[in-house]
Amino acid sequence: MTARALINVPPKAKRGEIIGIKSLISHEMETGFRPDATGQPIPRNIIKEFVCTYNGVEVFRAEFFPAMSANPFVSFTTVANESGTITMTWTGDNGFFATESVAITVE
Amino acid sequence: MTRHHVSRRDFLKRTTASAAAVTISAPAIAEGAPGRVVVVGGGFAGATCARALKRINPRISVTLVEASHAFTACPFSNNVIAGLRELKAQQFDYKRIEGSGIEVTFEPATRIDTDARTVVLSDVARVPYDRLVLAPGIDIRWDGLSGYTEAAAERMPHAWRAGEQTLLLRKQLESMEDGGLVVISAPANPFRCPPGPYERASLIAHYLKTRKPKSKILILDAKDAFSKQSLFLAAWKELYPDLIEWVPLSKGGRVTSVDPSTNTLTTEFGSHKAAVANVIPPQKAAHIAAVVGAANKTGWCPIDPVTFESKLQENIHVIGDASIAGGMPKSAFAANSQAKACAAALAKLLAGEKPEEPKLINTCYSLVAPDYGISVAGVYEPRNGQLTDVKGAGGVSPANAPRSARQLEANFANGWFKTITEEVFG
Numbered sequence: 001m002t003a004r005a006l007i008n009v010p011p012k013a014k015r016g017e018i019i020g021i022k023s024l025i026s027h028e029m030e031t032g033f034r035p036d037a038t039g040q041p042i043p044r045n046i047i048k049e050f051v052c053t054y055n056g057v058e059v060f061r062a063e064f065f066p067a068m069s070a071n072p073f074v075s076f077t078t079v080a081n082e083s084g085t086i087t088m089t090w091t092g093d094n095g096f097f098a099t100e101s102v103a104i105t106v107e
Numbered sequence: 108m109t110r111h112h113v114s115r116r117d118f119l120k121r122t123t124a125s126a127a128a129v130t131i132s133a134p135a136i137a138e139g140a141p142g143r144v145v146v147v148g149g150g151f152a153g154a155t156c157a158r159a160l161k162r163i164n165p166r167i168s169v170t171l172v173e174a175s176h177a178f179t180a181c182p183f184s185n186n187v188i189a190g191l192r193e194l195k196a197q198q199f200d201y202k203r204i205e206g207s208g209i210e211v212t213f214e215p216a217t218r219i220d221t222d223a224r225t226v227v228l229s230d231v232a233r234v235p236y237d238r239l240v241l242a243p244g245i246d247i248r249w250d251g252l253s254g255y256t257e258a259a260a261e262r263m264p265h266a267w268r269a270g271e272q273t274l275l276l277r278k279q280l281e282s283m284e285d286g287g288l289v290v291i292s293a294p295a296n297p298f299r300c301p302p303g304p305y306e307r308a309s310l311i312a313h314y315l316k317t318r319k320p321k322s323k324i325l326i327l328d329a330k331d332a333f334s335k336q337s338l339f340l341a342a343w344k345e346l347y348p349d350l351i352e353w354v355p356l357s358k359g360g361r362v363t364s365v366d367p368s369t370n371t372l373t374t375e376f377g378s379h380k381a382a383v384a385n386v387i388p389p390q391k392a393a394h395i396a397a398v399v400g401a402a403n404k405t406g407w408c409p410i411d412p413v414t415f416e417s418k419l420q421e422n423i424h425v426i427g428d429a430s431i432a433g434g435m436p437k438s439a440f441a442a443n444s445q446a447k448a449c450a451a452a453l454a455k456l457l458a459g460e461k462p463e464e465p466k467l468i469n470t471c472y473s474l475v476a477p478d479y480g481i482s483v484a485g486v487y488e489p490r491n492g493q494l495t496d497v498k499g500a501g502g503v504s505p506a507n508a509p510r511s512a513r514q515l516e517a518n519f520a521n522g523w524f525k526t527i528t529e530e531v532f533g
Contacts, residue, residue: 004358006358006375006376007376008375008376008377022375024357024359024376026357070357071331073375075375
């Protein structure tokens, strides 16, 4: 159940620059449709939501469903408009919650 | 209508007579037009196939087209990198093959005229064929990894085609200072020799442990699983604790670009500056396969699993690493196995007969240390148009085996190399 998140945000950017953001979290993403050895379905255990905020303002959101692969990798872009903090959170089944933050300097 | 009582003895006589008639007719066909086969590529696949054809029917005319006078084998070349073996022990010539009635032409095939069924060589010499066997091996996909060019490979060797590259990587390791970081980048499937990157890491670790014990190896992997994984991981823990770190895809291990000017490998989430960088890049079937139109958009060659005939080009058969062989890995053993099955199918096809469904075998030995061997074996058969792993056949070395068993497997590995190279080139 332990998750390890990796994020990649450029530490510096020019004002107005389009920056690429990448994230990868280790998570088995159990679909809920697979039977165990006794034939009973293995309970669903997925990440349901991924949110990225930039100085508290949401800039990207993704909803995940059972077809999503294990260890979801998410890559997207945003516009660097001010220095501050970029925060990513993952929430899911069984109270799953993970968060990572990183500072960005905009010149 | 008269009824004949057929005695057991008469029945046997008649059957024998008709069987004799069949066996007489086969050489009769062979005398007429036994056929011309050209094999392009003189590695484990091509050289085996040429010899197997001659063995099955000496009347088939067989030409082997190979650019180089000497063959340098990849299996055991990781031992050369780790200083355990000399490159000379990997090299074989074609004298014995030439002596067995096979015409060997030392020129690269530049293109193939499929309408005229002719292989065009570099000096505009042409070799006609009835059936062509392509066994060209692999090429590096120079467009497959950002920054990894042919020039970059001189600084960050791949050493995935044995020869100068093998020696270059060895020299870099020898001149590295104690405490250096060796970074190995392993590609996504499919690629030549699936356990190769991990055997290489093991044998480099053996070298470092004995010569430069403060050094470390980092494997950046574009996969989450690899061949003989649990055996390798257990052996690393036992033999090289804290020396090898493996970073899988799901932990950000996929290398997205390299910079030879700084010897840096970059993943989606970070950069690693290496003292020695071994970049095992994405691969494809060698160039000639694409030139003749036998490779599909994956870069590899789809084949019929019974005859190995290309699904894209008639009368052209593809064997070895260049082929898409279903469950079979790209290994020397597999290439050798496919080559024999392909030769048997070709002999039947040239005689106007129906090829039999083959059963193919593969075994891959890996050395984790010079006296520590592990293996994986498989049996394959055509099913649903693919070469498919036969369930319950084959398997991997047992976990928790005593060191004596690992020593024995290391001996088997050495024995296998001697046997296969003797069979193919001796």
